[in-house]
Amino acid sequence: MNTRFNTTLSNHIDGAWQAGGGVPLVTIDPATGRETWAGTASSADDVDRAVRAARAAFEDWAMTPPAERSAVCLRFRDLLRAHGDELAALIAEEVGKPMWEARTEVATMANKIDISIQAHAARTGATAAKVADGHAVLRHRPHGVFGVFGPYNFPGHLPNGHIVPALIAGNTLVFKPSEYAPRTAMRTVQFWVEAGLPDGVLNLVNGGRETGVALARHPDLDGILFTGSSRTGIALHRQLAGRPDKMLALEMGGNNPLVVWDLAPGDIDAAVHHTVMSAFVSAGQRCTCARRLIVQDGPAAQAFLDRLVAVARGLRVGPPHAQPEPFMGPVVSAAVAWNLLEAQAMLEARGGNVLLRMRQADADTGFLTAGIVDVTDAQTIPDEEWFGPLLQVVRVATFDEALRAANATEFGLAAALLSPSPALWQRFAVKVRAGVVNWNRPTTGAASSAPFGGIGKSGNHRPSAYYAADYCAWPVASIETPDLAVPAVLPPGLSLDRP
């Protein structure tokens, strides 16, 4: 971290770094179990001051020419690129991500800028067309002040996916990052300050759930842009019930299916690779991770599963900076690891057959090995997202059953089919209910240049990534002409004749 920067001043409100006035807030390195930072969470009063600062800054920022707003974002992009390794190391320390992944996260944050500028112009820019009575003009206006809520698994990239398009559109923001990653947020906001973002445009309030509750309840927000669990997202949705005036964009979890069908022996390694990248990348901590592997019962599937178990058993697990580099780091905390072990025990207790047992290296860290449980004969498995390296296997006899099993969830974020058959892909693509549906690619790794969002308990039809531009601005349609003239033809019964 930049040594000139006092990290106990963890909030940034109206251009000033200051300490939160709430309860103590600490972070623990999940790879060592050691405390790495201690500060204070934001109080309701801090949140209120941050919202007021954002409100006061709104008019000027909204009236700043779009090219100037974009120029600030481009300077922010360049700072991210110049300090990529430093920010990646912070992410790695706070959430345990291996360095290769943390670097990719920072690179994705930087790449988001150009894509968002392009998306803003393409989806919400201004257009004009000649019509009979003048010109039909379409403009877009920013909503006002948004609260932005971030999750822990991509503490840089995912809030950035709301912040960048919202700023480009002219909104002002109060950002409440994950309590697991306050310094990643501080350093990111510091880059915004260095890039020349005016005071009050982006305010940072660090803290845990209570800070989030205070922000979400603030009456002067024009909307909430949220990425996190379905539980929290649904609570926010209830809170804003009956408030059509507030924008609410929810990017939530998934219980994502991966269907493997009609594999030839030569397809097995590719299918195993894509399954590992679906289920175990980021130690299973992606909303797009496959949680349910649906396979065709029979000898071919058995050969595939045997190879999958062997490869998953060999996955290198280790701390972010280890050499040779690990495939997976720890999950975000020892407590989260414990909950995942409980989930595995529950699957087993309900009749699941453990093909590969997930194990915790020690009780004080988040290190887990990959786990695979065949739940074909298990009873009543809850439709839940277990956010870690735990994969359920379901064996079925027909492709219709596979489609039914894939859709047997209230979530609808990501799905993929691994199969050489174009005919099966045609059926899968139109029948599977999810916002990201891939063929012979992992469920993970969605592109920022495409819309990203889910249906059901995964989202509220406000997709992010390329379509984030849509929820950051509202359209204003005008028919306009400088000529104030009486039309040549008047409707029946209307006369402008003077007596």
Ligand SMILES: NC(=O)C1=CN([C@@H]2O[C@H](COP(=O)(O)OP(=O)(O)OC[C@H]3O[C@@H](n4cnc5c(N)ncnc54)[C@H](O)[C@@H]3O)[C@@H](O)[C@H]2O)C=CC1
């Ligand atoms: N669809 C998507 O784009 C993505 C979804 N996710 C989902 O995020 C989850 C993991 O992230 P977590 O940090 O555990 O999510 P979370 O829901 O626990 O927390 C998200 C944010 O909301 C805040 N928060 C928690 N309770 C709150 C409340 N009652 N009111 C207001 N704010 C509250 C937290 O402090 C945090 O800043 C997983 O379920 C994952 O699937 C993660 C990444 C991408």
Ligand SMILES: O=C(O)CCC(=O)N[C@@H](CCC(=O)O)C(=O)O
């Ligand atoms: O938001 C974007 O720019 C694209 C979506 C994205 O990055 N998705 C990632 C991770 C999201 C997550 O799972 O937490 C992915 O699909 O792997």
